[in-house]
Amino acid sequence: xxxxxxxxxxxxxxxxxxxxxxxxxxxxxxxxxxxxxxxxxxxxxxxxxxxxxxxxxxxxxxxxxxxxxxxxxxxxxxxxxxxxxxxxxxxxxxxxxxxxxxxxxxxxxxxxxxxxxxxxxxxxxxxxxxxxxxxxxxxxxxxxxxx
Numbered sequence: 001x002x003x004x005x006x007x008x009x010x011x012x013x014x015x016x017x018x019x020x021x022x023x024x025x026x027x028x029x030x031x032x033x034x035x036x037x038x039x040x041x042x043x044x045x046x047x048x049x050x051x052x053x054x055x056x057x058x059x060x061x062x063x064x065x066x067x068x069x070x071x072x073x074x075x076x077x078x079x080x081x082x083x084x085x086x087x088x089x090x091x092x093x094x095x096x097x098x099x100x101x102x103x104x105x106x107x108x109x110x111x112x113x114x115x116x117x118x119x120x121x122x123x124x125x126x127x128x129x130x131x132x133x134x135x136x137x138x139x140x141x142x143x144x145x146x147x
Contacts, residue, residue, distance in 0.1 A: 062133065079145070080145050081097075092119040093144055109130055115128065122144070124144055127139055
């Protein structure tokens with residue numbers, strides 16, 4: 001019996017998969033619990049269209065992230081931080097401060113995508129990686145100056 005999964009089923013498949021399962025498993029478990037529906041021609045076509053649309057949107061998102069990475073590559077941003085008289089820095093530079101500096105430059109980057117490592121706790125220039133998406137990243141330079 002062919003069914004279309006409405007939800008992820010451990011050991012069987014993911015949401016949207018079309019499976020050939022035994023009649024008892026389909027009737028007594030999948031259909032009864034609402035985890036699947038019978039595979040009809042219209043349902044199969046709908047799933048195929050949805051997968052095609054998802055693939056198109058994913059490709060567009062990848063293209064946009066690659067363009068953003070190309071624009072960000074080698075960009076320098078300046079972050080000011082409070083400093084004592086002897087050059088001792090109070091606190092450290094956070095990913096949010098770097099994201100705010102990038103937004104002032106016209107780039108919309110989430111703070112979670114900025115990899116600062118162990119943090120920046122001194123004045124100077126630091127190469128930093130912005131991980132936009134799996135496999136797509138850009139190197140920027142963060143200049144830390146005294147306020």
